[in-house]
Amino acid sequence: MSNADYSNWMGNLPERLTKVPLGHLAIPGSHNSFTSTLDPSLGVAVDQSESIQNLGSSCCGAVTKIIQRWSTNQSMAMLDQLTAGIRYFDLRVCKKPDTEQFHFLHGLYGDNVKSLLGTIKTFFEDNPKEVAILDMNHFYNMEPSDHDRLLWEIEDIVGDLLVPVNGYQYKLWSLTLANIWNHPGRIILIYHNPFNAATFPKIWNKNVIQSPWPNTSSKESLVDFLETNYTEKKRPPGYTFYVWQGCLTPGTGTIALRLCCSLENALARPATTAFVNWVKNKAPGEYRINICLVDFVEMADFIPVVIGINSQSSGSFREQMTEDIFAKEYMSDHQHTKL
Template identity: 50%
Template sequence: MESIMKYSRWMSDLPQWVTNVPISCLAIPGSHNSGTRDLDPALGTAVDQTPSIRRLGNSCCGQRVVHRWSKTQNLSISEQLHAGVRYFDFRVAVHPDTMEFRFVHGLYGGLVPLALRDINTFLNQNPYEVVILDFNHFYNMNQTAHHMLLAEVRNVFGHKSVPPPFSTPNYKMWGTSLRALWQTPYRVITIYHDDNIVQYPEIWAASTIESPWANTGDLAALIRFLETNYSNKLRYKNDCLYSWQGILTPSHKHIAFNLGSSLEGNMASKATREFVKWLKSGKVPGPQGINICIADFIEKHDFIQTVVGLNQTITEIPTTF
């Protein structure tokens, strides 16, 4: 952990001219299923799972299996921030018993409001860092719950929230660089994949990010998917943020044949390793190149260092989409 703590202010430390590059053209480290460090079997199997998985999770042994195959991160949100993560993939559920907002992936994790406050504290301590919060999966949430969560985001971040692109003439995506944001109080981009954002002009719509998903448990297929998208320049909506997902997705059958293993040991660690190798094979940030990169267990295989280092390969500031 000490070796990656130096990335707690990596945006602040970028060469000055790179800070004029649009955020959509920077290489930004992100975490997949960011809030899974604190998954708690005692809170029960979560509502995001199929009935068969929930039945498995209701047994003592089954809970341990679900936990091993649901956990995607070893670091807390605060630790990820200090490690250099600037994009967070948030999956949220209202717990059916406590009615609390918790992170979710197979099991229930930590409290969302506490994580938001940790992020705000980090930003107060590191005033030149910018984070992207992508709320993209919701479970057991009605309209009232969405408004409660959005109000919590507004309450915690207030004036730090970056206006969505195209909402005002001054904050189009193409002009949203670190340097431009540093001239304002804005430090948090919140993307929310639900139509209830219409009453929250500071929240970005789902259409402002593309996140192609390989949806495979095969490592070779994952790399082919990434390479096809990169080589063929399939990132065509260049006025959007773009997430490159270096993750493997186990099938239920695969888990059933590997009950004694874990996502980290069986699939995720090697996926992060190969994703890093792929990024090192001449990949560069840019309008049709690398932007946000997400992985499981982000402290492994020099993932943070590799992604941040790609910004040193930027040779010119794009002038148009």
């Protein structure tokens, strides 16, 4: 990976790109983002079947070690990813059984949600022109009351940094860096479980993002899937977020035949290389590239390549809208928003 500093890459964009909707920028993202700290000692997580959980508790750690090798999608910790330039995070969350604590997970349990939120807050206080998307899209062992409690926990820690929905929800073309910078929010939190929008006005629902899943263990099929979606403009027009997934998915047979191998070496390395080779000649914009998602983001110059293709952006006619109109609409809505 390049030695360039990407901790403030959004703040260093040309002015014209700060007026382009975020849905039309190329944004590097990580798949199963916070899995570098999966802990086999905590046992098999609740996203696995009951039979796998039972097997994991009765095999002296052998099963959990295999799960760790095939469930770890990132080797970089969250703060390192932010510093390296990652601005989209793909998150799975659970309430850990027999506790009241929320954890990130994928096969095994990872970090406590509350602890990482504090680190996220510090990063954005130190880098005030950066904006990130936290996409909480899978939940396990959580009742409606648990969702409320998690959202209040998030509000309590990073509420002042959340970008509110009011002012943007019906005019996503105005969700630009330039407009966001005029207000305190720097984190767009997308939550894929139903919640009370009146109670949590700074939480975005799942309708603002699409993420087609290639669902293949073949890098050739992966590239064909991406190329078809790109050339046939299968991305819907508009300003919502769209994820281009550069990840391969192991089947049961793949893992069974390679128990001593890992996701990183067996699938992620060829997939990330193939994805970078595919995306480097593409352009961001309507119908085109937006969020790019891979495993092990440090591979194959993924981050600098994705950030670099923003230079190929043609911009958007919406950037001609006056800042005065936006400011008037935003402030009218924002006056009614409470933390």
